[in-house]
Amino acid sequence: MRVALFATCVNDAVHPSTAIATVRLLERLGVEVDFPAAQTCCGQPQFNTGYRRDTEPLVRRMGRAFEGYDYVVTPSG
Known part of the structure; x- marks a missing residue:
């Protein structure tokens, strides 16, 4: 079983201890x-503020980053 952590930019910038605790x-x-x-x-x-077309490359890059994992865990709502 391959598990990856997606820390999120908010956790990284504001609450890094959350990702560490996870x-x-x-x-x-x-x-x-x-x-x-x-x-x-x-x-x-970007997506939430209406820049949907600009978001597409980011989404694709993230998909590639987590390709091959069975689970992706993220400490985020």
């Missing part, structure tokens, strides 16, 4: 977690 919890449960270095902004802020 990894610690998963590892305590015996789950090995990868952090794909290719992950960047997913484009949600």
Whole structure:
């Protein structure tokens, strides 16, 4: 089973301890977690503000970053 962490830009910038706690919890449960270095902004802020066409390349890049994982875990609502 391949599990990846998607930290989100909000967690990275405002609450980095949330992503760290997520990894610690998963590892305590015996789950090995990868952090794909290719992950960047997913484009949600742009999409939500109406820049849908500009969001498409970001979404595609994120899809490639997490390709091949069975699960992607994100500490985000």
